[in-house]
Amino acid sequence: MNNFPLFFIHIPKTAGSSFRVAAEQYFGSDATYFDYGQGSKETHPDILKYEYELKDRYLAAKCIKNNAKFLSGHVIYPKYAPFFQPKSVVTFVREPAQQIRSHFEHFSRLHGYKGSFKDFIKENRFANMQSKALNGVWNDAIGFIGITERYSESITLFNQYYSTDIKVLDINKNTAKPSGAYMFSEDEISLIRKMNPQDFALYDYALKRFDLHKDLLSKGLPLVRFGEMNLALKDKGKQLNMWGCCYEQEEALEADILLDDEVVDELKLSDYRAQGAERNIHRSGFVGKVYKYPATFEKGQVVKVREKQTQLIMFKDVVS
Structure with missing residues (x-):
């Protein structure tokens, strides 16, 4: 690029x-x-x-x-x-x-x-x-x-x-x-x-x-970029709305979902975000993901999103 x-x-x-x-x-x-x-x-x-x-x-x-x-x-x-x-x-x-x-x-x-x-x-x-x-x-x-x-x-x-x-x-x-x-x-x-x-x-x-x-x-690791997006008050503690990407790669970022520090799921930040497209962020705006917590997640448990390449904790939340 x-x-x-x-x-x-x-x-x-x-x-x-x-x-x-x-x-x-x-x-x-x-x-x-x-x-x-x-x-x-x-x-x-x-x-x-x-x-x-x-x-x-x-x-x-x-x-x-x-x-x-x-x-x-x-x-x-x-x-x-x-x-x-x-x-x-x-x-x-x-x-x-x-x-x-x-x-x-x-x-x-x-x-x-x-x-x-x-x-x-x-x-x-x-x-x-x-x-x-x-x-x-x-x-x-x-x-x-x-x-x-x-x-x-x-x-x-x-x-x-x-x-x-x-x-x-x-x-x-x-x-x-x-x-x-x-x-x-x-x-x-x-x-x-x-x-x-x-x-x-x-x-x-x-x-x-x-x-x-x-x-x-x-460390020679990818420079990943990420942030939380708007979430309705009723959804806080029940899901994450996020974006993330690396400008030096075309592939979507992949991440593990940790529940109380145990890997329980994975995701790819590859969904369309209009603001990302409008501002030419990367990948034509396909940099987002909403992750809804499964019913098995219990109140008070800690949810983390860990990017796979860098092992960086991008997001952290508490189930409510």
Whole structure:
């Protein structure tokens, strides 16, 4: 599967500038397209013409697909989602309080923001910016999620997965800021958490996923991707609704069903999921499975779904 062009969702103040400049140096200016809005001098002429002047995103995306190896911009996932396989979508996330403070400093310094830091936190347009940028796709389907606080390590993992040689750069920092992390009062942290619950959930998830992907790649194991899908309240504890796949293979994932750690059944994640098809996840959307618990499963027993190739426990539930 061809990974290129890559679609880099540049979330503000997550080390994205360092990454996009390093990517441009690696891929070359002619193969790098930027979309930072109609008023930005960095936005590529093809995008200015087709996206902003003619308002024909299809033709803009056609130019990108035909000419670029890397697209970057302060855009959200849905903008170019129809034109990219999720494996080709990459981003970085940052600890939410640090991202918000850095964004506040940037906005005050360069965009004339006059409010206080607490004012900034309370504005909905600045809340949950990281999760908003990725809205519309299953998080585990995204090709690569780097961690700002583990930037060098992230670049190493990125290069390993995409077979690239992007260098570690460190640019666009606030030079007036003392070294180290921003510090916060208890009131500030409380307010940040209240306004950004989705970003905190995303960051916690991204840290776990980063370590999992690093471990799988280091062992030469398939990088499996998976997640739970919506389930009616009445069905919770009685069945699992899930998706899973590996971008590097055409075969459906197979898994064992464990009941109290004993193998009792097996399944294949090969059923159609409309959202998977719409977002070009993999296998034309045939990546799902509903597993209804047999009548022999008793209340309180633990159900696990273990992927066969990696022996990874993808899902865990308690029978109710």
